[in-house]
Amino acid sequence: MYALIRFVFLAGVLALVPDAPAQVQLGSDVLAANGFKELQGKRVGLITNPSGVNRSGESTIDLLRRAPEVKLVALFGPEHGLYGDMKAGVPIPERMDRRTGLPVHSLYGATRKPAPASLKGLDALVYDLQDTGVRSYTFISTMGLAMEACAEAGVEFVVLDRPNPLAGERVEGPMVDDRFRSFVGQWNIPYTYGMTCGELARMINGEGWIKKPCKLTVIPMKGWRRTMVWRDTGLRWVPTSPNVPRADSPLYYAATGLFGELAGGSGANIGTRLKRPFECVIAPWLDANRMSAAMSRFGLRGISFPTFSVTHEGQRLHGALLKIGDPVHASLVAVNFYLLDGIEKASGRDLFAEAMKRKKDFQMFDKVCGTDEIRRQLKAGKSAAEVVESWKAGEEAFRLPRQKYLLYTDAAVTRSAPVEDHKSPPVMETKPEAAVESRPAPPPIATNSAPPSLPSVIILVSKGDSAAKIAQDFGISASDIAEANPGVNLNRLKVGQKLKIPRTQAK
Structure with missing residues (x-):
């Protein structure tokens, strides 16, 4: 009897111990495990930055340089540069990489699309950048424009897939109006779109968003599930740019980035000048207790707003921190607009009306929103709840076409037809014919067949x-x-x- 009680007690204790994060195998890991089969005998270029590492922390540059029968001949750098140390919006010149001796073609300088000369002599252009899952982050614009250039040059485009750090189900925010298409809003997707870069590449190719479909190969991950945020992957986060230093930074970027674009010039700070980028809203004229209370009353799921005060450059700033306790279920994009309402309740200041008085240029705000409709609603005095409700129809309209391009489910398997060759590596290829065809997707990662x-x-x-x-x-x-x-x-x-x-x- 004692033994039985002890067994039950231990079983109960063990049930309370959280599972250790499973380590996801990235596309680059799968590529290497299969002996670089997809790239053998090819001259390749690589779009990457410091975030382009495998699960062991080895850079994809070094991985491809030592790959058997693969010739890495050129590097391509996105916004923030090949080494990720340039500030946002700063043009980057062409250069030679001292460490490898390879040319580095800038995709954020004189051109944002690979020039024909930079692709000359390449058989394939490989993409390995860690994205944030937010539309205004420019890496996905770089990816699609590079796909278009490859289609025009007859060069294969290979995506080494990576996790979406916001998880794979988060579809939130306004869609892009064609009139406001730009490098911070290149594709007609919601502000957070719930897809990996490989899945989005398939959608860009399949929906005809580029002039001509390219020959696309996606090397999927193993072990990633749609409900995983970054902390669940077991992978080390490498900063994708100076203001995205931590694994949870993309969550906060989604929650305050639009607000920061609108509030510029008001004295409000979202932490980008501190060591908390996108993680707080503070100002010299805010009362921390009132701001915290105002935001808490909205009852936003999965997020709390504790008081926060700090001295920065000799000035005392007060307001609230954002604490995202439930990163999978919290509605993030909505927070940007509840912050406007919260500030008005806490301080009596209408930041949008003040921006109108200052004759603020709203061009960039409209571009990151993908539309001027949000600005028009704010001008009409709409509440945050009304603004959020206005984009729901767009979210729903996006979900249906998005579905057929998804590669993963919560069982960590691909959504696929039966596979022709189970010995082949997990590759999804799209051929550049008028009717875009896909090779059957890979077998389930965990097993060779779907669960009954x-x-x-x-x-x-x-x-x-x-x-x-x-x-x-x-x-x-x-x-x-x-x-x-x-x-x-x-x-x-x-x-x-x-x-x-x-x-x-x-x-």
């Missing part, structure tokens, strides 16, 4: 339920629920509504 299906179950939505919460409860993804319930708006679930829940044996 169980009958779906029907549930009734309860108070407090959301698609994300239901998905988590059943060990599936929100995408699985969307697929099983066509025509149902998962963002507007009602108590008592019926939902079909797909299940598999593994779950």
